[in-house]
Amino acid sequence: MVNISLTGVPLRGNKIAHFRFTLVGVGGHPDKAHEFEQLAMPLFAPLYNLAHWLTQDRSEAEDLVQETYAKALKGFDSFRPGTNFRAWIYRILRNTFLTSRTGLKTVVSLDDEDDSQTVAPATEETPESLLLARADHDVIQRALRELPVAYREVILLCDVEEMSYREIAEALAVPIGTVMSRLARARRAMRHLLQQRATGAHP
Amino acid sequence: MSCDRWQEKMDAYLDAELPEAETRELEAHLQGCRLCSSEALTRSELKRSIHLAGKAYTPDAEFRRRVLGSIVPRQTRRGWLWVWAASFVAIAVLLIILGPLLLRQQLQEQHRLVSELTDLHVITLASANRVDVVSSDRHTVKPWFQGKLPFTFNLPELEGSPFELLGGKLTYLDGAPGAELLFTVRKHVLSVFIFKDTPELDRAIVSDRPIRRLSFNIQSWTAGGLRYFVITDASRADADDLRARFASAAQ
Numbered sequence: 001m002v003n004i005s006l007t008g009v010p011l012r013g014n015k016i017a018h019f020r021f022t023l024v025g026v027g028g029h030p031d032k033a034h035e036f037e038q039l040a041m042p043l044f045a046p047l048y049n050l051a052h053w054l055t056q057d058r059s060e061a062e063d064l065v066q067e068t069y070a071k072a073l074k075g076f077d078s079f080r081p082g083t084n085f086r087a088w089i090y091r092i093l094r095n096t097f098l099t100s101r102t103g104l105k106t107v108v109s110l111d112d113e114d115d116s117q118t119v120a121p122a123t124e125e126t127p128e129s130l131l132l133a134r135a136d137h138d139v140i141q142r143a144l145r146e147l148p149v150a151y152r153e154v155i156l157l158c159d160v161e162e163m164s165y166r167e168i169a170e171a172l173a174v175p176i177g178t179v180m181s182r183l184a185r186a187r188r189a190m191r192h193l194l195q196q197r198a199t200g201a202h203p
Numbered sequence: 204m205s206c207d208r209w210q211e212k213m214d215a216y217l218d219a220e221l222p223e224a225e226t227r228e229l230e231a232h233l234q235g236c237r238l239c240s241s242e243a244l245t246r247s248e249l250k251r252s253i254h255l256a257g258k259a260y261t262p263d264a265e266f267r268r269r270v271l272g273s274i275v276p277r278q279t280r281r282g283w284l285w286v287w288a289a290s291f292v293a294i295a296v297l298l299i300i301l302g303p304l305l306l307r308q309q310l311q312e313q314h315r316l317v318s319e320l321t322d323l324h325v326i327t328l329a330s331a332n333r334v335d336v337v338s339s340d341r342h343t344v345k346p347w348f349q350g351k352l353p354f355t356f357n358l359p360e361l362e363g364s365p366f367e368l369l370g371g372k373l374t375y376l377d378g379a380p381g382a383e384l385l386f387t388v389r390k391h392v393l394s395v396f397i398f399k400d401t402p403e404l405d406r407a408i409v410s411d412r413p414i415r416r417l418s419f420n421i422q423s424w425t426a427g428g429l430r431y432f433v434i435t436d437a438s439r440a441d442a443d444d445l446r447a448r449f450a451s452a453a454q
Contacts, residue, residue: 037274044267052260062266069270140256158218159250160257165220184214191249 036076039085040069046161047093053156054097054149064100068093086163087170094153094171143193151186158183209239217247312407316376317416323374324394324419324434327383334370334385344371348382356382356397356429359448365389366445377403386445391437393445400430413439422446426453 047068052061072079072089079088098104144152157163157171168183169176209232215221216229233240327333336347341358349355351373361368369385374396381398398404405425414421420442422433431449433442 033274037271040274041271044270045262048262048266049258049260053257058260061260062262065262065266066270066273069274073274137252137256137259140252141259144253144257155253156257159253162254165215165218180215183218184211187214187246187249190253191245194249 032076033073036073040072040089043086043089047089049160050090050153050156051093051097053144053152054094055100055102056145057102060100060102064093064097067096071096084167084170086161087167090157090161090171091173139194139197143190143197146193147186147189150182151189154179154182155186155190206236206239209236210242213239213243213246217243217250309406313414316404316407317414317421319376320394320396320421320432320434321416321419323376323383323396327372327385327394328392333372335372337370339368339370341368344368344384347371348373352380352382354397354399354429356427357452358384359445359452361386361448364444364448365441366393366448388435388437388441388445391435391441393433393435393437393442395445395449396432396434398430400425400428404430413442424450426450429453 044065048061048065051064051068052058055061055064068089072092075092079085144155147155154168154172157168158165163171165176165179168179172179174182209229212221212225212229216226221229233243336344338344338347341360345356345358348371358368365388367387369387369392371382371384374381374383376396376398379398379401381396384395384397386393386395408423408430414423419434419436420439422442424431424446426449431446433446435442435445
């Protein structure tokens with residue numbers, strides 16, 4: 001059994017140096033820690049990328065990732081082998097983010113089943129293949145940053161992490177149907193932002 | 204089906220989540236519908252652009268090292284500690300249990316060997332023909348063994364010593380041939396056995412210290428790849444003396 005005591009401050013952009021956790025387990029399972037390392041460390045870069053996208057800040061992203069790993073290691077016993085580890089740890093990262101100060105501040109509305117963030121349907125727009133072809137990384141990244149967090153994360157999980165709908169549903173703890181509708185809305189919002197930018201740039 | 208309905212399925216299609224049958228239907232529709240194929244192209248380009256642009260941030264190597272360090276080191280050390288403790292216990296158990304066992308086994312083997320040699324000595328003493336080559340001349344006795352043994356040995360010069368060579372004969376110990384040489388000193392008989400040294404013999408003889416058994420004095424030593432034994436009812440000093448003479452003759 002591995003016990004971890006968390007000493008530190010909530011995510012507030014503090015330097016990671018102030019955020020330390022120590023392992024005080026008795027008779028720890030080296031095998032278990034090794035197994036955790038094998039599963040978790042390959043996801044380090046993707047988790048960090050997602051954390052940075054969520055927090056929009058390097059030091060906050062580091063705090064978030066570190067806390068995620070600490071929590072995941074602590075709760076590793078509750079992870080059932082054979083189930084999806086990636087979805088499991090993403091879920092921890094996301095929950096940690098949502099309860100952090102930045103998370104609480106950022107997420108105004110996760111309830112995307114309301115249509116408050118209505119975006120003009122795609123059919124009303126002209127096909128923007130040309131426009132997208134011109135859109136470079138910067139433009140896409142700026143648009144992603146402007147998206148509400150709930151939309152940003154579902155797009156990142158699907159298009160960057162290439163998770164299946166089932167995995168995303170597990171990571172976000174929502175039904176697959178919700179994943180699909182949220183994804184559709186998120187993509188429409190994304191296209192809307194890109195088009196606004198394009199028409200703004202070339203009136 | 205209207206194009207709207209097709210476009211509802213388009214995301215699942217591009218995310219490889221559409222069932223196979225529907226995928227075939229949709230692809231058939233895209234072949235003939237410019238509007239939908241243009242829309243599909245746009246969406247797939249957006250998806251690809253996001254895929255590339257989304258990998259925007261990479262963690263510091265230093266940060267990675269720190270997180271890894273916070274997971275592993277204490278655990279690893281604990282693991283090693285455990286391994287060390289287990290090894291220590293295992294070695295202690297081995298020493299406690301196996302040590303005496305091995306020593307006992309070795310002593311038993313030495314005991315057996317010494318008994319056998321003592322028997323050979325006694326049989327020789329009891330025999331009507333104690334030796335096969337009867338000679339006090341070492342230059343007669345030594346050649347007699349040629350062709351009978353897979354090794355050769357030197358006999359000491361006994362001129363002016365209290366020892367007298369009686370002769371020698373072939374003998375066997377654990378199936379290996381050897382020489383048994385008979386000497387007398389002040390009416391006491393001494394047998395000197397010579398065999399090719401083997402690891403088994405080396406292991407059986409715990410030390411070269413003199414052994415006493417059934418009031419016989421026994422000594423064993425090795426020289427030049429040969430294993431020597433002296434067995435006698437004469438004094439230990441006599442046994443030592445003869446041993447010394449053999450040792451100098453072997454050089």
